[in-house]
Amino acid sequence: xxxxRAVTKCFDGGTVAVDELDLVxxxxxxTVFVGPSGCGKTTSLRMVNRMIDPSSGVVAVDGxxxxxxxxxxxxxxxxxVIQQAGLFPHRSVLDNVAxxxxxxxxxxxxxxxxxxxxxxTVGLDPAxxxxxxxxxxxxxxxxVGVARALxxxxxxxxxxxxxxxxxxxxxxxxxxxxxxxxxELDKTILFVTHDIDEAIRLGDAVAVxxxxxxxxxxxxxxxxxxxxxxxxxxxxxxxxxxYRGLSFVDSDALPVHDLPxxxxxxxxxxDGWLLAVDAGGRPRGWLEPDSGGGAVTEERxxxxxxxxxxxxxxxxxxxxxxxxxxxxxxxxxxxxxxxGAVVAEEVLAALRERRPGAA
Amino acid sequence: xxxxxxxxxxxxxxxxxxxGLLGEHVYLAILPLLIGLAVALPLGAxxxxxxxxxxxxxxxxxxxxxxxxxxxxxxxxxxxxTSITSPANVVVSLxxxxxxxxxxxxxxxxxxxxxxVVAAAIAMGYRPARRFVxxxxxxxxxxxxxxxxxxxxxxISLVSxxxxxxxxxxxxxxxxxxxxxxxxxxxxGILLTLVLALVVDLLLxxxxxxxxxxxxxxxxx
Numbered sequence: 001x002x003x004x005r006a007v008t009k010c011f012d013g014g015t016v017a018v019d020e021l022d023l024v025x026x027x028x029x030x031t032v033f034v035g036p037s038g039c040g041k042t043t044s045l046r047m048v049n050r051m052i053d054p055s056s057g058v059v060a061v062d063g064x065x066x067x068x069x070x071x072x073x074x075x076x077x078x079x080x081v082i083q084q085a086g087l088f089p090h091r092s093v094l095d096n097v098a099x100x101x102x103x104x105x106x107x108x109x110x111x112x113x114x115x116x117x118x119x120x121t122v123g124l125d126p127a128x129x130x131x132x133x134x135x136x137x138x139x140x141x142x143x144v145g146v147a148r149a150l151x152x153x154x155x156x157x158x159x160x161x162x163x164x165x166x167x168x169x170x171x172x173x174x175x176x177x178x179x180x181x182x183x184e185l186d187k188t189i190l191f192v193t194h195d196i197d198e199a200i201r202l203g204d205a206v207a208v209x210x211x212x213x214x215x216x217x218x219x220x221x222x223x224x225x226x227x228x229x230x231x232x233x234x235x236x237x238x239x240x241x242x243y244r245g246l247s248f249v250d251s252d253a254l255p256v257h258d259l260p261x262x263x264x265x266x267x268x269x270x271d272g273w274l275l276a277v278d279a280g281g282r283p284r285g286w287l288e289p290d291s292g293g294g295a296v297t298e299e300r301x302x303x304x305x306x307x308x309x310x311x312x313x314x315x316x317x318x319x320x321x322x323x324x325x326x327x328x329x330x331x332x333x334x335x336x337x338x339x340g341a342v343v344a345e346e347v348l349a350a351l352r353e354r355r356p357g358a359a
Numbered sequence: 360x361x362x363x364x365x366x367x368x369x370x371x372x373x374x375x376x377x378x379g380l381l382g383e384h385v386y387l388a389i390l391p392l393l394i395g396l397a398v399a400l401p402l403g404a405x406x407x408x409x410x411x412x413x414x415x416x417x418x419x420x421x422x423x424x425x426x427x428x429x430x431x432x433x434x435x436x437x438x439x440x441t442s443i444t445s446p447a448n449v450v451v452s453l454x455x456x457x458x459x460x461x462x463x464x465x466x467x468x469x470x471x472x473x474x475x476v477v478a479a480a481i482a483m484g485y486r487p488a489r490r491f492v493x494x495x496x497x498x499x500x501x502x503x504x505x506x507x508x509x510x511x512x513x514x515i516s517l518v519s520x521x522x523x524x525x526x527x528x529x530x531x532x533x534x535x536x537x538x539x540x541x542x543x544x545x546x547x548g549i550l551l552t553l554v555l556a557l558v559v560d561l562l563l564x565x566x567x568x569x570x571x572x573x574x575x576x577x578x579x580x
Contacts, residue, residue: 051478075482082478090571134573
């Protein structure tokens with residue numbers, strides 16, 4: 001548990017970076033600090049491992065004031081991941097990951113063995129172990145950064161905009177990976193970002209900070225979207241927060257309809273929109289109505305919309321329906337095979353049903 | 360001309376003398392280089408602690424370098440209490456020049472170490488001394504090496520001036536040549552000084568490459 005008790009940080013020159021912050025980050029949860037530049041999110045994070053000392057107030061880990069512990073020793077027990085990974089350019093990937101175990105007195109051999117395990121944990125090819133950081137892609141470097149932070153198995157991880165320097169596709173993958181890792185490892189994570197989408201996706205609890213280091217709201221993400229505390233938070237979480245809020249609504253009650261299918265290479269059985277599937281039942285694209293007879297080939301298909309995986313939140317269902325050329329959102333199972341279709345009107349109806357006071 | 364050189368070197372006494380002076384030249388140039396580097400490193404690191412300290416140290420070192428070398432050679436015995444013919448006068452003087460020459464490159468080289476890498480080292484629990492040796496110094500090598508190369512050439516050429524006070528390595532061939540109005544030793548002295556500077560420079564380039572394998576590893580290899 002990480003506690004901020006009335007923590008204030010004024011820098012030389014009088015800038016107030018953090019103003020009377022009171023907040024508790026629970027064990028085993030991802031707590032996200034989000035806000036615009038100058039909101040003190042990074043400063044707050046760095047007060048946990050004493051890279052910055054508060055002007056007043058107390059930062060405590062498991063009830064103990066961090067100021068009461070020698071800084072270097074404290075830091076070895078707290079994993080730290082930063083933007084651009086901050087890897088040591090002059091050390092191999094393996095030796096980068098082995099850094100903290102070496103500092104805490106492990107033998108070189110034991111530290112490297114541990115490092116090799118961790119590369120696997122974060123999904124890196126062991127063949128990369130002997131490379132230098134400059135020889136890796138941005139996404140791979142970030143994974144090494146995470147592995148390095150985990151090497152001493154610290155209960156706490158501090159992550160300072162770790163994924164902001166990589167492209168969106170890679171970022172998505174890294175976020176998934178972090179959630180998967182967290183499922184396994186159950187760390188207490190403080191995560192700083194300026195990206196509200198990332199905050200909502202990763203956070204068990206999200207602290208929205210405004211310029212001057214004032215805590216505007218501290219709540220679970222669904223609550224942040226549903227009940228922003230004030231105009232600042234409402235504006236910060238964005239205009240499509242209603243849509244984003246669907247990420248927290250399950251789609252179990254949504255009716256799934258049969259879908260007219262045609263296998264690639266077969267004759268279309270009827271007119272009207274047809275979804276073409278491959279031999280494994282996976283969707284390939286849509287055949288438009290009245291597009292004539294003859295075997296269905298890839299060239300005749302229109303690209304499909306997004307796919308809604310069965311059992312995933314409502315957001316995906318609505319997006320599948322809205323992005324499908326036929327208006328029928330394609331539902332697939334975990335193996336990617338077509339299960340059926342959802343329609344947008346029924347998504348809306350299902351949401352109406354959930355509202356308090358609905359008949 | 361070439362005949363003159365050949366004639367000069369045909370004498371075993373002369374050959375022995377030239378070799379001895381070459382050895383002395385190497386010693387008088389390289390030892391101060393090592394001492395100067397050892398002094399400039401902590402001095403440069405210290406200079407980065409504050410803006411005033413930085414400007415003060417860097418400017419003081421520039422001023423120091425403008426002191427004429429002959430003057431320094433001559434006053435050094437008075438400062439050190441050594442005899443006027445002691446090699447220590449030259450070694451210490453050149454160490455002072457090397458330090459003066461290297462303080463700025465050390466500051467620049469440490470400045471060139473990426474801030475996020477240093478921050479990561481702090482966050483992982485490095486204490487300052489170990490961080491300096493294990494992280495900042497290795498990463499400073501590429502910029503630092505350029506400064507060391509300049510200092511080595513500077514030393515190798517300055518050693519010759521010591522000949523005027525009797526300790527000058529290959530420079531003594533110049534005084535000898537001038538006194539005897541005999542060009543061969545002068546040409547030999549110039550050529551060997553050039554070759555020595557070149558060889559030392561190549562060695563330093565090689566050392567730098569050995570110390571920075573990470574800077575030459577191909578991307579995606």
